[in-house]
Amino acid sequence: MLDLLRSYLGSTLTPGQANNQLWALIYVLIIFAGVSVAVMTMNWVERKALAHFQVRLGPMRVGPHGLLQPIADAIKLLIKEDIIPSEADKFVFWIAPLIGLLASFTVYTVVPFGPSQAVSDMNIGILFMLGVSSLAVLGVVMAGWASNSHYPLIGALRSSAQMVSYEVAMGLAVVSAILMTSLHGLGLYGVSKFGDGTGTLSMIGIVQAQQEQHVWFLFKFFPLGFMAFGIFAIAMIAETNRAPFDLPEAESELTAGYHTEYSGLRWSLFMLAEYAAMIAVSSIAVTLWLGGWMRPFPNWLSGSAWDLVFSLFAGLTFVALAVIAFVGVVRMPRHSYFRVQTIGLAGFGLLLALIGILLLGIVIGAKVSHHDILNRTTEGMTNVYWFLFKVAVFMYLYIWYRATWPRYRFDQLMRVGWKVMLPVSLGVLIVTAIVGVILG
Amino acid sequence: MTEEPKSSLPPPAPAPPKPAAPAKPAGPVPVPWTSALAEKYQARHGSSLEALTYLGQNYFVVDRSLIPGMLQLLRDEDQFDYCVDITAVHYPKREKQFDVLWVLYSFVRNERIRVKTQIADGESLPSVVRIWPTANWLEREVYDMFGIKFDGHPDLKRILLPDGWKGHPLRKDYSILQQDQEWVQINLGIESGQ
């Protein structure tokens, strides 16, 4: 058992590369569970953050501060009646949400949480990602068609048109990032030759290229990397049908969206697919431009002391959350009706604190004892933590956009996609190539 | 029943007769309206038009034949380009039962006037939609509430009440508790209507 663990921790390959089906399966299960938990957390965070933007509190009753609200929602959706329209195409109706889920979850096969923490490091990773995430369009169209009602059909066609349009710009932005993996000039800061200049499509390779070139592609050839990132960031919002591009599913519009006829569990599958897609494309953005699993300032603040500081962040985050939970406990009203909630929140805070202390313990233990397993665990944990932290920032930005901006009308949305995003991304790509050749 | 306590006071003396109430001062009455506008139309139409003022508000009382010619002139020559309101009043005891009036306003002159005419039950009036497009819904409401038809209206049908309703509620012979029982029973499924 311990050998298994040691061999796992010692490997520098992903389970896919190492041809280890057991660990690949374990990874898949962990990712599946993790993404599901992440989606539920995201649901809670969205409702609370949106509420606080809007000067209100959000769910407060179901658990302490609404923490059990996602579970209550999940249970409600599960026990709802499964309504299928009588004229609907039953097979297509059934399979549409599954295809959406398939598209969203399969992307995680190539998402790198660390240098060897991905299910499989395909050498065409990014191509795989782009291809599989496009399958979501199929799910949307099938859902609209199978509903056999013209409002969902119109909504589905609009959604799919929107997704397809923004995929073009997204793809071009991704190509710019990939181009940068083979260009080892360093934009504004003069030419410094790092890395050996071989490009790669593999996700882990892209992050390693950023590591070798000592720059996040966000800042490379400034402002080109930034613009490519900006285009991707906007296109990914349109891909996932979120505000301000959520006209196809807005309540106050006439066409109510492709998931109108879906209820209960089937609808929750669509919601799951949407949030999973949000996390997936955010992971892509983080990998391509924000340095993936690299901690901030790996070169400017380098050295083992700083490494230690940044490793402590994982544990400290949990401890900080635990402190916030305990502050919440102290501020709970002292009334018998709140007793259960207070105890629940205290317990939750305790759990967070224990996790935090465990993580801190691992880091400090690794520092103190220089034990091999602890070192590797620290490294893995830090990588995963920083990756997830950056993805979480993107999730928060999604919520922030939804709270702040009105939504685009459909024709304006398409105009932005084709007349603004596409030329700009094409321009960025061309200029990146030219700059790379000049500086290289 | 308890016994009422007997009062120990002597019965009150009869009250002295009250002095007669002073005569009420005469209330305001409509007085003739004198202005250039009033004179212009009086000169033009003579006896079929009366220009009056009541409490500072000017209005014309005109013969039905003057509609819509006078209204057209008011808009074209005297810049009454804003038709504020069109409404009616029902006087069932009169021979000409309905008072239909147009409230007009001129931005340029900052003046508001009313034009009033009297028609009998069953008579229709020409529509002024061609003069002021706002009259479209205003006339539909008058038709809905009073049953007064407007000739030349593009789409004279009920506006506030359901299309199949019978009866015109703002007439005085329509009681406040009255409903179109048949419509209510058929469309709402309520038997008693109350």
Add this chain to the structure above:
Amino acid sequence: MNAQADPENALTNLDLETSERPHLDSNELIINMGPQHPATHGVLRVILRLDGEKVLGTECVIGYLHRGVEKIGENRTYTMFNPYVDRMDYVAAVSNGLGYCQTVEKLLNVEAPPRANYVRVILTELNRIASHQLWLGTHALDIGAMTPLFYTFRDREEILKIFEKYCGARLTTHAFRIGGCQYETYRGFEKEVKNYLQYLAPHIDEYEELLTTNRIWLERTKKVGVISAADAIALGVTGPVLRASGVKWDIRKAQPYANYSAFDFDIPTGENGDTYDRYLVRMAEMRQSLRIIEQAVNGIPEGPIMAKVPKVIKPPVGEVYHSIEAPKGELGYFIVSDGSTQPYRVRVRPPSFVNLQALDIMVRGLLVADVVAVIGTLDIVLGEVDR
């Protein structure tokens, strides 16, 4: 589209017979925005005739909220009818009450005392701000910005608290009586109103910060729902809609009532008559209202709050039309008295009813998503449209 040049074509109703059944493959589609719809601000039914996504024509079906207020007016005494008028434009109930009380006062030929006028102006302008705040929140929500709704409702709460302290009700206030105001201002009224003025000014900036220069807002509202000044006057549209089309007309300045001539304020106007201009005009009106309230609250005169009106109100025989500038437009009352204690005829000229007529003109050629924006920008209240 110049309605005056071609009134028939501009305003004919839909030719529903020829395209009754909607199919997806023909060019025309009829869509019903039913009486229950999150964006119609009440029970309004709009039947849209579409060519793909473009609107060819609309027909509004109203009357779902018709309660027969005018008929009730003939069966209640003048004083008893006062609470009914609040229920028409329930968002701006104080204005309705002001209009009615002033019309009856005109019939009776009495003037409200100066103190009552000042209090009336303060409450009416606070009501105007509250009405515009509700408009802003719901209009922004229809276009997709969900946050201004909560901000405006939070600030509107303070106004409703003042109303509640003054007359006991937040929404349907019945604040005024024929001849003045029944209630004296409560202790601390001036202070609270002044505090509110301080409180609100930065919040209006907050609303503007979220929306006025927001690119998405600009794209959704500029050139959407344009109505020219000539069309607006021909259609009888009044209020901020008319002012945004460029006509600088406000009854408070043109035919002042309740001592408005003593106050110094501007009339904001727009140029293009599109949704964005209407938004700017209403935001500016909120600020002007703050100005008026500040002047009023700093100079409330002493004196009686109610004129000497008889207990039983029996106006002499006659008829009077009086209108005020309600937040939605020109709210007019035409009351015919036959000398008895009950009005012979009460006619309410509702601004929302006449403004809603303009919907047809304003949405021709727009997309379906814009219809919702235009209904919002007209600021209609179905209680007033239907009475």
